[in-house]
Amino acid sequence: MSPTAPTSSQSTPEPPPPFDRAAVRPVIAGLMLAMFLSALEQTIVAPALAAIGRSLNDVENLSWVVTAYLLSATVATPLFGKLSDIYGRRAMMLIAVAIFLLGSLACALAPTMGVLVAARALQGFGGGGILPLAQTVIADILTPRERPIFQSYSSVMFMTASILGPLAGGFLTDYLHWSFIFWIMLPLGAVALAMTDRALKLIPRNDRPHKLDVTGAALMVVAAVLLLLALSWGGVRYRWGSFEIVALLASSAILWVAFARRISNAPEPFIPPSLLRDPLVALMMAAGFFSIGTIIGLSIVVPLYLELVLGFSASGGGIALIAYVVGTTLGSLAAGQLIARVPRYKRVPLTALPLSIAMFLLLAWQPAGWSLGGIGLVFVINGLGVGTMYPFTTVVTQNAIEPHLFGIATGTLNFFRQLGGAIIVAVFVAIVLGGFEGAEGARLLEMLAAHGGRGLERGANAAHFAPLFRWVFVSAALFLAIAMVAVILVEERPMRGPVTRVKPAE
Incomplete structure (x- = not known):
């Protein structure tokens, strides 16, 4: 067997080289803007789907506008991570942002649905490379003890995108044209490209001469x-x-x-076997698969639950979803602060995850009859618990590996998160559709996707739908319990470095 780079605790990875603390904030600002663009594009499209279908005279293939982006973004994450280990973070980040902008331009100019789907795949390939590269750059410039605070800031970007995306998408579609949801990415992307180009010239290089x-x-x-x-x-x-x-x-x-x-x-090899053989890394991949995958899965089925079981309007359901996003963001931010400061950092998710599990079991016990305020509170508490897994899985994985493997390790972790989301979505949807006969369930999902639930008698069939979603919530609790077991089993290796003294930008 050929020798492989050690990742075990017997050979502690070297800390990243010293980095000028005055340069941290401009680097982080550039990364956050690039991540915001990637996150915004995943949420700004939904309100425009119906208009896109009418404009291009193709409703049958409308779902591919979303699917093409997600498929491409998922497979891009480990590829960009690996390439950044070979050619450097700055070069690959600039390429990722440039591909994203080229895809945005192609989407805005698309004359047919086929061209739009292909352009969305190109856009997704660039967008899928941005998140793991940003997380990897943070690992390059900060010690493991400093990283959680800054890694958790990405949750703020996703929360902002989750709230502003649908609002901006609806406004641009209603008052201008659906193509403006893609045109708007060009000036924002140009700013992100300039900021990241300037900032990433400052970061240390951990790449090595390898072949892909x-x-x-x-x-x-x-x-x-x-x-x-x-x-x-x-x-x-x-x-x-x-x-x-x-x-x-x-x-x-x-x-x-x-x-x-x-x-x-x-x-x-594309993924070094030593990376996957390390029990800590393998357990973190499993924890990310089930915890972050559950968050992704719920983002798909919770809107159905809010309309079919609780009878909320689209706006009421949107408020409840915002409560969940706020909860996960606050959980991520709190976890970032605590992991950076406490030596027994495993206690952070081990204290928080039972809250989320308890909330899922509560919803399984009583899926119907919730007021908007009550379900919003449940979602906030739920998000506080599971949100801790965003910085925890990233930082603990990066703490265990050599700097020249940061890219592929971070990309692979994000790949398993997205793959977990796809599989858990399939499980949740299968549970919900199990209550229908033949193609009735598929038609229901298509109606909800195309019309936001208009035409359904809201809440009228709660007695029929509630038992289906009871098992969705039981499954979600089970998935989080598996993630919690992975956290319990993982070795708590010391976080290297002092707590960061760099203050966040005003």
């Missing part, structure tokens, strides 16, 4: 795309036992086996 394992990367990308397609179409477009879904799953499984063999035998 193109075969391994291709195997992983194709295997992931086939799996994600099966999870997106299963139970909605095709039955789970249909030839199309079985063929996609079988082909993906074969390619995953080939990928595993490739990283075991390649001279310079």
Whole structure:
């Protein structure tokens, strides 16, 4: 076997080289703006979908406007992480932002649905590279003890995008044209490109002269795309036992086996086997898969729950969802501060996750009959608990590895988070659609996606839908319990470095 870089506690990774603290804030500001653009594009499109379908005269393929972006962004995360370990963070961040802007321009000019879907895939490929690269740069310039505070700031960007995105998307679509949701990205992206270019010239370089394992990367990308397609179409477009879904799953499984063999035998594998063999890293991948995956899954099914069981209007449901986003953001920020300051940092998620599990069990026990204020409070408490896993999984993973592996490790962690979201969404949707016959459930989801629930008799069938969502919440509690077990089992390696003295920008 060829020697591999150690990641275990017997060989503590070297801390990052000293970095001028005066330069931290401009670097972080540039990264936050780039991350904001990526997050905003995931939320600004939804209010424009109906107008896009009418304008391009193609409602049947409308879901691909969202799906193409998510598929492309998911497979891009480990690829950009690996490339940044080889060619440097600045070069890959500039390429990611440039691809995102090129995709935005193509989306704005798209004359047909097919062109728009292809442009969204290009946009998603660039956007998918921004988050792991930003997290990796933070790891390059700060010690593990300093990172949680700054890593948690990304949650603020996502909260802001989650709130402003739908508002901006609706306003631009109603008063201008749906294409402006993409045009607006160009000036914002140009500013982000200039800021990151200037700021990232200051960061240290941990890249090494390696070759990209193109075969391994291709195997992983194709295997992931086939799996994600099966999870997106299963139970909605095709039955789970249909030839199309079985063929996609079988082909993906074969390619995953080939990928595993490739990283075991390649001279310079795409993902170093030592990374996945480290129990700490493997447990953090599992914790991110189930915890962050649950958050992603709930973002899809909770709007259905709010309308079908509680009978809320779109605006009422939006307020409840904002409460959940605020909760996860506050949980992430609080966890960042605590992890940076307490030596027994595992206690942060181990104290918080039971709150989320308890809230899910409460909703499972009583899924119906909640007021807007009551369900909003439940969602805030729920978010406070699970939000701690955002900085925890990132920082603990980066604390265990060598600086020249930061990119691929962070990209792989984000890949498993997104993959967990796709699989958990499929589980939740399968539970909800299990209460329908034939294609009735798929038509319901299409109606909700296209019309925001208009035309449904809100809350009239709560007695029918409530038992379905009871099992959704039981499943969510189970997934978080698995994530909690992973946190319990992980080794609590000391965080290196002092608590940061850099104050956040005013």
